[in-house]
Amino acid sequence: MKCRMCGGKAVIKLPAHNIGLCSECLILFLRRRVERTIKRLRLLSPGEKILVAISGGKDSLSLWDLLLELGYEAEGLYIDLGIGDYSQKSEEKAVGFAQKRGVGLQIVRVKEHFRGLGIPEIARRAGRAPCSVCGLVKRYLMNQAGKKGGFDVIATGHNLDDEVSFLLSNLLSWQRESLARQAPSLPDRQSLLRKVKPLVLCSEREMAAYAFVRGIDYILDECPYSQGSTSLRYKSVLNKLEEHSPGTKLHFYQGFLKNRSLLKMTGEEPELHPCEGCGYLTPAQICSFCRLRERVLQKV
């Protein structure tokens, strides 16, 4: 198979685009794709100070690499979730990348906010699933670090597969509010920083290939709590559809982007007020982070 761009020997076939590419051209192809996504969806402007949420996995480290290569000023933020070995190994990968590239990386530790407790203990004490607690804590700490550091925007490494599996799950249960809020860019609102997802049009497989050809050292292990999650189930169903009809995921997501305005009209936006505890915007009197802290720390 020949590379569609240079005619050399292709190392990867991308059935969704009906092309084969060599390593060098794959890098160019994905760089251009991200550049166009940023432009078309108006995700970032030149000169903006970007905080990239780094998990130590292929997507976030590749996103960081791509933004730097595209000339953006991008610093990393690693949140230590306190999930044993997994967190330790992920941190090593994040630190390794930052050192190799000579770029800034902030590290925020969940345990410092919860008197020594990590996500597994917080979840147990709160009587909730680890992922629901983790999502809430990560969103809050990410925003706090971004605000404190004077960043304009937070970028996350959600890829096409993440977005379509979330979209499918939202559609299957007709989560109208969630659908209305699902977007590649969430605008800033007072205490909430703007958030963008520049990899929404790049598949998981493409990002893994990018990380490999760029020599990015990332954590291969998945978080122990991701086993058996519904998002993995949806991803596997979507992979079967993709195998049968290449391009299905991209088509599904691009169709969603085109029709989002219809959903916006039906999604009810809750009114937000500053939290009485910390000032973070919330539909309630006290934000869910402060409520979680109060509940969990009472039991320490």
Ligand code: Q46
């Ligand atoms: S890190 Fe956190 Fe994920 Fe682990 S506990 Fe769940 S949400 S699976 S992205």
Ligand code: ZN
């Ligand atoms: Zn609060």
